[in-house]
Amino acid sequence: xxxxxxxxxxxxxxxxxxxxxxxxxxxxxxxxxxxxxxxxxxxxxxxxxxxxxxxxxxxxxxxxxxxxxxxxxxxxxxxxxxxxxxxxxxxxxxxxxxxxxxxxxxxxxxxxxxxxxxxxxxxxxxxxxxxxxxxxxxxxxxxxxxxxxxxxxxxxxxxxxxxxxxxxxxxxxxxxxxxxxxxxxxxxxxxxxxxxxxxxxxxxxxxxxxxxxxxxxxxxxxxxxxxxxxxxxxxxxxxxxxxxxxxxxxxxxxxxxxxxxxxxxxxxxx
Amino acid sequence: xxxxxxxxxxxxxxxxxxxxxxxxxxxxxxxxxxxxxxxxxxxxxxxxxxxxxxxxxxxxxxxxxxxxxxxxxxxxxxxxxxxxxxxxxxxxxxxxxxxxxxxxxxxxxxxxxxxxxxxxxxxxxxxxxxxxxxxxxxxxxxxxxxxxxxxxxxxxxxxxxxxxxxxxxxxxxxxxxxxxxxxxxxxxxxxxxxxxxxxxxxxxxxxxxxxxxxxxxxxxxxxxxxxxxxxxxxxxxxxxxxxxxxxxxxxxxxxxxxxxxxxxxxxxxxxxxxxxxxxxxxxxxxxxxxxxxxxxxxxxxxxxxxxxxxxxxxxxxxxxxxxxxxxx
Numbered sequence: 001x002x003x004x005x006x007x008x009x010x011x012x013x014x015x016x017x018x019x020x021x022x023x024x025x026x027x028x029x030x031x032x033x034x035x036x037x038x039x040x041x042x043x044x045x046x047x048x049x050x051x052x053x054x055x056x057x058x059x060x061x062x063x064x065x066x067x068x069x070x071x072x073x074x075x076x077x078x079x080x081x082x083x084x085x086x087x088x089x090x091x092x093x094x095x096x097x098x099x100x101x102x103x104x105x106x107x108x109x110x111x112x113x114x115x116x117x118x119x120x121x122x123x124x125x126x127x128x129x130x131x132x133x134x135x136x137x138x139x140x141x142x143x144x145x146x147x148x149x150x151x152x153x154x155x156x157x158x159x160x161x162x163x164x165x166x167x168x169x170x171x172x173x174x175x176x177x178x179x180x181x182x183x184x185x186x187x188x189x190x191x192x193x194x195x196x197x198x199x200x201x202x203x204x205x206x207x208x209x210x211x212x213x214x215x216x217x218x219x220x221x222x223x224x225x226x227x228x229x230x231x232x233x234x235x236x237x238x239x240x241x242x243x244x245x246x247x248x249x250x251x252x253x254x255x256x257x258x259x260x261x262x263x264x265x266x267x268x269x270x
Numbered sequence: 271x272x273x274x275x276x277x278x279x280x281x282x283x284x285x286x287x288x289x290x291x292x293x294x295x296x297x298x299x300x301x302x303x304x305x306x307x308x309x310x311x312x313x314x315x316x317x318x319x320x321x322x323x324x325x326x327x328x329x330x331x332x333x334x335x336x337x338x339x340x341x342x343x344x345x346x347x348x349x350x351x352x353x354x355x356x357x358x359x360x361x362x363x364x365x366x367x368x369x370x371x372x373x374x375x376x377x378x379x380x381x382x383x384x385x386x387x388x389x390x391x392x393x394x395x396x397x398x399x400x401x402x403x404x405x406x407x408x409x410x411x412x413x414x415x416x417x418x419x420x421x422x423x424x425x426x427x428x429x430x431x432x433x434x435x436x437x438x439x440x441x442x443x444x445x446x447x448x449x450x451x452x453x454x455x456x457x458x459x460x461x462x463x464x465x466x467x468x469x470x471x472x473x474x475x476x477x478x479x480x481x482x483x484x485x486x487x488x489x490x491x492x493x494x495x496x497x498x499x500x501x502x503x504x505x506x507x508x509x510x511x512x513x514x515x516x517x518x519x520x521x522x523x524x525x526x527x528x529x530x531x532x533x534x535x536x537x538x539x540x541x542x543x544x545x546x547x548x549x550x551x552x553x554x555x556x557x558x559x560x561x562x563x564x565x566x567x568x569x570x571x572x573x574x575x576x577x578x579x580x581x582x583x584x585x586x587x588x589x590x591x592x593x594x595x596x597x598x
Contacts, residue, residue, distance in 0.1 A: 001409070105291055108578070112533030113551065113570045117563050120555055121302050197418050201533075204420055205540060206556050219424065223541075232432060239424055243417055250416035 002255025008248035012241070016064040027057040027213045040233055047233040049218070050225040058213045059237040065214040066196045066245055069126055073133040073195030074188040080134055081141025082177075082184050088142065089149025090172050100146070103139040111136050115198055119207040126199065126209045133191075133198045141187045145180050152176050182260050189253040193246055200242050215242050277586050285579040292571045297342055300564050301335065352565035357557045362565035366547055372442060373546030377535055379462060380469035381524075387470075388477025389520060393513050395478065396485025407478060415475025419534035423468035423541030430464060437464050440543035465542040469534045480523055484516035491515075522585050524577075532570045 030053060040047045046055035088099040115132050122128040152158065153176060161175050202208060203216025206224075215238035222228050222235045326332050333341070345351040352362040395407040414422075431439045438444070442461050449457050488494065489512060497511045498504075539548030547566060554562040 105288060108288060108571075108575060109292070109295075110532040110570045110574050112536050113567045116536070116551060116555060117299055117567050120558065120560070120563055121299055193416065201418060201420060201537065205536075205552055219420075228432070232428060235424060235428065239421055239428075242421055246416050246418070247413055250412060254412065 001251040005248040005250075005252035005255065008244050009252070012063045012067060012245055012248075015060050016067050019060045019064055025054050025057050027053060027061045029053065039231065046237050047231060049221055049231075049234055055218065055234060055237060058218050059215070059241060061213050062215040062218065062238065063241065063245075065126065065212055066199060066241070069129055069133075069199040069214075070192040070195040070245075070249075073130045073137075073198070074191035076130060076134040077137045077191045077194075078141050078184050078188045081138040081187070082145050082180065084138065084142040085145025086149055086172050086177060086180070089146040090153055090168070090176065092150075096146075099142070103142050106136070106139040107143075109136075112201065115202060116205065116207065119202050124202075124207050124209050126212060126214075129199050129202055129209075130195070132202075133195050136198075137191055137194055141184075141191070144183060144187060148180050148183055149176055152179050186253065186256045186260055189249060189256050193249040193253065196242070196245055196249070274587065278583055281579060281582050281586070285575050288575050289572055292568065292575070293343070293346065296564055296568050296571075297339055299567075300560055303560060346568075352568065353561035355554075355559055355562050357554075357559045357562075362562050365550065365562065366565060366569055369545060369547045369550050372544065373535060373539070373548060375458075376462065376465060376469065376539070376544060376546060377531065380466045381473060381531070383466070384470045384473030384477055385524075388474040389481045389513075389517065391474075392478040392481025393485055393508065393516065396482035396516070397489060397508055397512065399482075399486055399489070404482075408482065411475040411478040413475075414471050415479065417471075418537065419468050419472050420537035420541055422471045423465065423538050426464045426467050427541060437461075440541075442545050461542075461544075465538040465544050468538040468541065469531070472534050473531070476523075477520065480520050481516060484519050485512060488512045488516045518585075518588070522581055524581060532574065 036048060036050055046059060049055055049058070084099055084103070088096040088103075114136055118132045118135065119128055122131070153171075158171060158175050161171060166175070199208075199214055200216035200219075203214050204219045204223075206220055208214055208217040208220060218238040219235055228235065323332075331338065345353075350363060352366065354360065355362055355365060358365065391407055391411075395404045398404050427439065430436050438461050440461075443449070443454065443457050444461075447457065494507060494511055497507045502511075535546070536548035536551050538544065539546045540552040543549060547569065550562065551566050553559075554566065
């Protein structure tokens with residue numbers, strides 16, 4: 001399952017990186033009126049939309065946005081979540097209690113409505129999508145990291161380091177943090193999915209960045225133009241891409257957390 | 271305080287604090303809107319100062335932030351007032367109350383189907399862990415569950431409405447058909463299939479995976495072996511002995527799930543133009559109708575808190591360990 005995930009991811013990474021060389025045109029520039037809503041042909045591989053824009057180009061450039069948002073969102077979310085988790089778990093007491101109250105509160109908020117109102121208030125841009133995803137998902141990482149830190153800080157190597165005079169900062173970032181890196185990685189894989197989902201759904205709901213084209217926006221245009229039933233080809237590529245990427249990262253995430261489970265290495269004789 | 275009363279009071283107090291915090295967050299977020307929302311509403315920079323002042327008063331945007339906040343709390347808690355829609359110029363509460371039954375119909379139907387089918391499949395998969403049936407069910411559920419509801423909605427729409435023409439493209443009833451009685455109910459049910467199906471997809475994946483892992487915890491317990499040793503039929507052991515114990519955590523998660531289910535409702539209603547509060551949210555995004563968005567966020571968030579509270583109270587009542595154990 002993990003291998004399938006890696007292969008799909010590699011294909012989209014290639015699309016994203018080599019987008020300008022893959023027989024694409026400017027995905028945003030409207031074309032000639034006669035070229036509107038065309039079915040796939042040798043000139044327009046995936047057909048054209050209501051403004052005669054090339055859907056193949058939009059799809060290819062869409063993978064760039066999806067991966068960009070996914071990875072940046074995962075990076076910031078796991079960064080913030082890890083920091084809070086480390087601090088809360090290490091210091092414990094009052095600080096931990098307050099931080100965990102905040103975490104619980106954020107986890108209770110319904111995610112999509114929160115994303116929608118934040119995106120509507122902050123304005124549509126991919127940077128705001130990344131910000132919004134981080135605001136919504138950091139508590140999940142914080143909880144996971146904290147519970148790991150709680151057991152790590154009691155271990156002998158931390159005690160040893162403390163006894164030779166290591167300060168709190170060194171203990172947290174030098175001794176404990178290296179031990180939660182695998183967990184951070186597993187969380188990051190999951191958060192990539194959430195980032196890609198968030199971008200797609202917000203764009204679909206009309207909160208996409210007007211300066212870029214993403215899979216969610218292609219779907220939004222398809223629904224808003226009212227020409228959906230005239231050109232079905234239009235929405236197949238973004239739907240397939242979103243499904244593939246999300247399934248790829250879900251499989252990867254499952255594979256990674258299986259590998260991280262205690263006992264996996266022994267069972268495989270590693 | 272001890273016993274169930276103490277437990278219940280703690281839970282209710284906790285929920286009340288959470289709801290108050292949500293109200294505060296909700297107020298703050300909508301003050302982040304760049305520029306003057308009332309000016310934006312008119313769009314025309316030449317709109318008269320008097321008209322703007324009047325609008326400001328109507329939407330509760332006069333005085334200092336603190337006064338605005340107090341006025342907001344006062345209207346909300348004492349009058350159940352969620353503000354006035356920029357676009358429709360009528361109370362948000364009225365619109366929400368109008369739309370809520372349609373959403374409940376959609377969610378409750380989808381949830382009921384998903385729980386029954388999902389629990390059934392998950393129970394069998396968990397009972398036969400490691401078999402081919404189990405592996406297939408798990409990977410399909412994982413795939414189904416990870417794909418967003420709006421994508422499911424679009425897939426169902428393309429296949430069953432556009433390509434096959436079996437179901438309507440959207441809405442809740444055939445316009446202008448003038449059905450009544452049974453014919454109307456059948457028409458609504460026919461419109462319900464696809465949006466409901468899109469929501470069922472997500473829920474079902476969730477319930478299959480949950481029930482499966484709960485079953486796995488139960489299958490090698492002594493009482494299962496004991497039941498088998500007594501010569502009870504395998505299907506009876508599964509149903510009466512294993513599933514009954516496995517189902518408790520599955521029920522609890524339903525409350526937590528609601529927080530995520532809200533997303534599915536917004537997505538499915540948007541794709542299928544279902545006239546509930548989810549579609550209302552989309553329409554309000556398109557019109558930048560901030561008071562409605564604000565009101566809806568509150569409605570969604572508070573329903574999630576209340577659903578969790580209800581589940582906690584029921585769970586605490588059923589399972590004595592929870593209330594005796596206290597908060598930790």
